[in-house]
Amino acid sequence: MPGELGAARILVPTGIRRGDVIDVRALVEHPMATGLFRDPEGKPIPAHFINDVSVMYGDQEAAHFVWTSGVSRDPFVEFSLRADREAALTFTWKDNKGGVFTQTVDITFVA
Amino acid sequence: MGNWVAIGKLAGRVGASYSCDRMSGLSRRSFLHASGLAFLALAARRLAALVRPRPADDVPWKVQQVLKQLFGDRPIQAGHVQLDVPTVAADGRVVPVMIESDLPMSPDGYVKAIHLLVDNNPDIHLAGFRLTPQIGQAFVSTRIKMRMTSPVRAIVETSDGALWSAAADVGVTVNGCG
Numbered sequence: 690m691p692g693e694l695g696a697a698r699i700l701v702p703t704g705i706r707r708g709d710v711i712d713v714r715a716l717v718e719h720p721m722a723t724g725l726f727r728d729p730e731g732k733p734i735p736a737h738f739i740n741d742v743s744v745m746y747g748d749q750e751a752a753h754f755v756w757t758s759g760v761s762r763d764p765f766v767e768f769s770l771r772a773d774r775e776a777a778l779t780f781t782w783k784d785n786k787g788g789v790f791t792q793t794v795d796i797t798f799v800a
Numbered sequence: 801m802g803n804w805v806a807i808g809k810l811a812g813r814v815g816a817s818y819s820c821d822r823m824s825g826l827s828r829r830s831f832l833h834a835s836g837l838a839f840l841a842l843a844a845r846r847l848a849a850l851v852r853p854r855p856a857d858d859v860p861w862k863v864q865q866v867l868k869q870l871f872g873d874r875p876i877q878a879g880h881v882q883l884d885v886p887t888v889a890a891d892g893r894v895v896p897v898m899i900e901s902d903l904p905m906s907p908d909g910y911v912k913a914i915h916l917l918v919d920n921n922p923d924i925h926l927a928g929f930r931l932t933p934q935i936g937q938a939f940v941s942t943r944i945k946m947r948m949t950s951p952v953r954a955i956v957e958t959s960d961g962a963l964w965s966a967a968a969d970v971g972v973t974v975n976g977c978g
Contacts, residue, residue, distance in 0.1 A: 710936030723945070723977055725922065751934040759918065759926035759977070761894045761943040768929070771905075771936030 694718060695790035699780060704799045705772050713744075716765045717782045717790055723758040739764055741783040746796070747776030772796050863917060863953070866924045870915065874963055876955060881966035883954040892946040892976030899954040901938035901964065905931070911938035913957040920950035922977055945976035 697717040705711055717739065724736030738758035744751045751770060770778070779793045859867070867876065884898035903911050914929040929940045938956065946952075953967040 721945075723922070725977060746934055749932075749934065751932055753930040755928040755930070757923035757926055759921050759923050759945050761945055761976075765943055767939075767941040768931075769935055769937040769939050771934055773934075 692718065694720075695782070695788060697780065697782070697790055697792035699778065699792050699794040701770075701778070701794055701796065705796060707773060707798050709772050710769050711772050711796075712767060713770050713778065714765070714767045715780050715792070716763060717780075717792070718763050719782070719784065719790075721758055721760055721762045721764060737784060737786055739782045739784045742766070743781045743783075745777075745779040745781070746770065747774060751778075770796075772798070860919055863919050863924055866917065867955075870925065871955075871957070871963055874961065876963040876965050878965055880964040881954050881956050883952065883966040883968050885952050885968050885970050887969070888971040888973070889946060890973055892948070892972040892974045894943050894976070895946050895970060895972070896941070896943050897952065897954075898941040899939070899956075899966075901956045903938055903956065903958060903964070905933050905936055905938055907933045910959050911935075911956055912959045914938065914940050915955040915957065916942075916944070917953040917955065918944065918946055918950050919953070920948050921946060946970060946972045947975050947977035948972050 695717060697715065700714040702711050719739050720737055721739065722734050722737040724733065726734050728734050736758060738756070739760070740756050742754035742756065744753070752768060754766065756764065764782075775795075775797050777793050777795050779791060782790045784790075880901055880903050882898075882900045882902075884900070886895065889895040897916065899914050899916065901911055901914070903909075905911060910933045911931055913931065915925065916927045916929075917924050918926050926944055927942065931938065931940075949969070949971045951967050951969050953965060955963055955965045957963055
């Protein structure tokens with residue numbers, strides 16, 4: 690559900706042909722709290738951020754990101770991918786409190 | 801002319817009261833010469849600073865430590881990296897960053913990792929993006945937080961261990977880190 694912790698969207702273009710280098714965009718809803726801010730009552734907000742992102746293309750890891758709390762709230766990332774086979778593209782976001790969020794999109798080719 | 805004499809006397813008295821031998825040994829003429837030269841030197845420095853508004857060029861010690869930890873003593877060369885950041889970011893909570901490299905992404909030579917560093921952030925090494933040849937083009941775009949005006953550095957590591965970099969200064973008006 691949008692607005693929920695870990696709600697994620699992956700956007701890939703339509704009409705992919707075999708061998709295309711496509712743009713992949715992914716966004717996950719997460720506070721990415723640095724631990725340096727305080728809430729209105731003055732209590733520190735504990736650090737809560739995604740520090741590990743894995744991108745699996747089929748059964749192979751295509752990319753792996755190591756993040757800190759310096760990445761903005763609801764972290765967004767865009768990168769390229771050589772679409773040379775029809776397979777699932779799976780993102781796994783892990784945060785420092787043990788939260789794991791995944792989202793999958795299928796890479797399919799136009800006929 | 802009377803004024804000059806007074807200044808000379810004053811200079812002499814200051815020199816004497818602090819028993820600074822070099823100062824009291826100065827004649828009025830050489831004192832004026834020296835102060836003129838000093839003024840010129842300062843003006844030249846100010847001018848140089850105006851001509852070169854790029855603190856991104858010199859790497860602060862704390863950043864050097866982070867680089868050493870990441871890459872050891874391997875040399876980092878400028879080039880092959882295009883870093884696209886705003887010159888002024890109104891909101892430090894969301895600063896768009898785009899890093900691109902013209903280096904190839906083939907199995908026998910590819911960009912292994914893209915590192916993003918922000919000098920004045922609590923976490924200097926903000927993010928690392930490890931890539932494989934499956935990523936057809938060395939390109940990453942994301943949005944980051946910045947505490948204050950700071951150089952932003954992108955360092956690209958190739959599969960054979962070479963390091964390429966680019967840096968740019970980003971002005972920040974609203975603190976995004978707390």
